[in-house]
Amino acid sequence: MDFRFTEEQERFREEVRDFLEEELRKGSFQPREDAWTGAFSLEFSRKIAEKGWIGLTWPKEYGGQGRTYLDRLVFMEEVLKYGAPLAAHWMAERQMGPSIINYGTEEQKKYFLPRIIRAEVTFCAGMSEPGAGSDLASLQTRAVEDDNGFVINGQKVWTSRAHLSHYIYLVARTDPNVPKHKGISEFIVDLKLPGITINPLTDMSGGQHFNEVFFDNVRIPKTALIGVRNRGWYQIAAQLDYERSGLERIMSNYPLLSAVTAYAKETRKNGKPLSEDPLVREKLAKLTVEFEVGRLLIYRVAWMLTQGKLPNYQTALAKTYGSEFEQRLANCALDIFGLRGQLLAGSKWALYGGRPPRNYLFSRGYTIQGGTSEILRNVIAIRGLGLPTG
């Protein structure tokens, strides 16, 4: 692995940083944790789109930039550092675009890719169900084919941003009479269709970013199918690797790391800056070392993709390490902030607008979404270490 960026990549990093500094000055966003999933601003996404930074790695013929995964990594590192709002184009760019590029028809590519690149359409991911999470292949939502298309019945759950999206990427069972992995297909479904009901769910941090989505005899055209009927499971496997291996797995809480480091420097305890307390210093140094290790694990995946190699257990490794680091960071920040750090937004004494405790609660989900740590450890054991499946 080459640890250096090219001069062009360094110049690109500067360009992204200048843009973000300028937008911060103009007040177009406030840095926050989880901004990639929780801060939804189509206006901001369109500013990024105008710069040509959505679909950086996608083919030029559909409006992409044809750049490398490492270029994208440089871009992502800066936007995540600044805690800029990315949620409006997140799912479309990270998962839907690559899926359509790999498996879509020419019509789907021509229709959706330019619209995603211009941040005109938003997507959510409808995979999990009440009885199918880690074991996604057990899903029960049915898509029954007839002469005019498919009829969908069933329920999805934990669907992030469904209430804000134009389309749902839906995984449904198209053949119940074959082994469960072999009867699944993928669809793009317009969320305005009759028969779709979206109910908000409140997470334990008080946020309402995910939902239940119900499908009651929803009729969709045949053109909604992505790729090959009943091959959905095998198509998803590649998509989940995209989902797992981004820098967001280690940088969701980056603004909190910056905030707690600044706090330790600025706050005095017994006449001395808090950062001179050996326990606080050790905690911050440890977090910084851990962050650098996690960052390299994710760089490795991007580097492999750039070399045309398919990452395997490496994505599971990076996601497990990164999401567990983020939880340690949230925990450690609460220790360093002390009692005031536990106050939620609304209290005049809350630090950083009550972000630390909200984040502490929200980061519980990091080791669940995109594959739980237990499942990913199984992947590392089987695919990485070659241990028996048990």
Ligand SMILES: Cc1cc2nc3c(=O)[nH]c(=O)nc-3n(C[C@H](O)[C@H](O)[C@H](O)COP(=O)(O)OP(=O)(O)OC[C@H]3O[C@@H](n4cnc5c(N)ncnc54)[C@H](O)[C@@H]3O)c2cc1C
């Ligand atoms: C913040 C957040 C956002 C999400 N957004 C979305 C979204 O947009 N779209 C979507 O489709 N889903 C989304 N999800 C759902 C997520 O993908 C599932 O929660 C996850 O896959 C786990 O499934 P489950 O909740 O059904 O838990 P289960 O699969 O029931 O697991 C329960 C527990 O059992 C353990 N376990 C299960 N099987 C095994 C095994 N074989 N070996 C060892 N341990 C095991 C798990 O690790 C876990 O601790 C989101 C979840 C969160 C927290």
